Amino acid sequence: MNEIINYFSSIPSSHRSIILVGGITLFWLIENAYPLFNFKYKKWQHAGINVFFTLTTIVVNFLLAFILLKIADFSVINNFGILQWLPQMSIWLYALIGLLLLDLIAAYLVHLVEHKVKILWRFHLIHHTDTWIDTTTANRHHPGESIIRFTFTALGVLIIGSPMWLVFLYQSLSVIASQFNHANISLPKKMDTIMSYFIVSPDMHKVHHHHVLPFTDSNYGNIFSIWDRMFGTFMTLPREKIIYGVDTHPDLKQHNNLKNLLKIPFQKPT
Template structure:
């Protein structure tokens, strides 16, 4: 188990650092600005990592239990599915649940109070991926355990899926974009940096669009898919666009619990 966690962390860190360097080389941010922005977001990772480690044990123990006990939707078939069909089916169902989770984080005021910390980043880049309030990490991991119980995912399927999910989540936050023609094709099925950047636009209804985790098909099915010209996208949240406030780590941690520090949707 420790080896699995270590390998996942090393792969995640390698992708994060690799694309961070690529953004620096191909982007327009100065080195000092990018370093300061990255250090702010990495602080969230330092707070969230202990939570991730503890709850990840619960996630994998739950997956092991569902496999042994035969609990969950995947075990309702009258015959045993081989790995590939099980993986494809589990991936699609779990991705749908992730879509529901993301939509819920925007639509339920209590959950949004935590999730808005992620959206408050005025300079979206790959480090924005780890800009997650510890409270949201707990909510997300509890939801993940419930998903596994419902679907009945085995540890092997979960490991492969999490690798793909983590890579796509990182890539969807990069500052780089796909060419429009390629993006129009890829975004029919998958979330791309282009589509996720629209999701981080500061104004509604764009903020409440493109909820997909890996697959964009749910946004197309439920009419939450939106496009916007890249030159018109402004990152942040509409109630407070003050960079100083959005970059104050201590205030960001306190904001879900303090009305005076709330960043968005005060009319809840």
């Protein structure tokens, strides 16, 4: 564990980029070999839009990263936050608790709030307009949403009192988890079900991308499935019945036009 702590305490930006690109490449290859749905779409064109939003997410997080560093250092130096107040324990248990709490605030909570607050939903909507969910969809977030998610992450780091190595570890796992549960891959149903008791599996997250309520307002988690099960937001739907997209924006041209996607949060709701 000390090796992990040392690595993530000073993980180079290039390594974080490798994790991002490597994950997309891996799941891209797997979903091509074992697709859940055989989409009739221009895969590279679709990927181009989503990669653009991935790059804007990277830029936002890079520009604001110093805030996380300052907050994490403040928490450790001033013994502030949940992790700082816990008694001595195994470093493995300490890391697991930290990851669970970061996932609760920086993934589950912000996701839930984005669905419940209208102005935030208008930014998050871009993610749901994708009707061809694959691994590139994972970071299809409007730049405005990237700032919203960063704000919750920063709040989470402060409340939890997370050291920076744990933040970097969480972010790395979160990227891979999101790429995995968005990937257009077909796992054996039994395997997927068993997996969903512990982490957010592909089938579990695909339910969240079903085009109508109440399924859209379910399964908010990213890494761990415990929060959806604990707070009553867990739902299931046979994969054969899932229809991607969002019923308020059914026009294919709209959600495959980059300029329009960028403007959606500022358009008058219909």
